Amino acid sequence: MDLNKHSKQPAGLKYYVENIxxxxxxxxMVLSVNEYSALHNLEQLFTVPIPGLRLDMKVxxxxxxxxxxxxxxxxxxxxxxxxxxxxxxxxPSLLQTFVQGFSHMWQLEELDLSENRALGDAxxxxxQAGLSSVPRLAVLRLGGDFIHK
Numbered sequence: 001m002d003l004n005k006h007s008k009q010p011a012g013l014k015y016y017v018e019n020i021x022x023x024x025x026x027x028x029m030v031l032s033v034n035e036y037s038a039l040h041n042l043e044q045l046f047t048v049p050i051p052g053l054r055l056d057m058k059v060x061x062x063x064x065x066x067x068x069x070x071x072x073x074x075x076x077x078x079x080x081x082x083x084x085x086x087x088x089x090x091x092p093s094l095l096q097t098f099v100q101g102f103s104h105m106w107q108l109e110e111l112d113l114s115e116n117r118a119l120g121d122a123x124x125x126x127x128q129a130g131l132s133s134v135p136r137l138a139v140l141r142l143g144g145d146f147i148h149k
Contacts, residue, residue, distance in 0.1 A: 028054040046076040058084040075104040082110035092122040099130030114143035
């Protein structure tokens with residue numbers, strides 16, 4: 001789905017999310033984000049918690065060291081089930097911001113951080129500190145060369 005601001009698709013997604021319960025639609029959504037600007041559109045879309053929504057999300061844009069609020073909308077998606085952030089060039093500092101939100105992701109079952117080579121040992125320490133906040137996590141993918149020598 002193209003979530004850039006000039007597309008009509010964000011309006012359709014907003015309608016779906018706002019009416020998911022009243023329309024008796026399936027409460028499961030698979031969302032792929034391939035532009036950084038689309039993350040900001042999601043902040044505007046998920047402004048309040050959506051009870052019952054189960055979300056699988058793939059982020060396939062380079063994040064580098066973006067502002068810390070880039071994942072703030074995830075607080076309103078307590079039913080986040082799977083999150084794929086492979087190849088997003090996460091840094092330990094951005095991962096730290098993300099891990100702080102783990103307490104809102106209590107239904108997270110799958111997390112893919114593979115091929116984020118900038119994480120290194122420091123990133124693994126950050127991740128380890130936050131894993132206790134996601135008790136349902138069953139799959140953690142960390143493939144790739146995490147250690148810079």
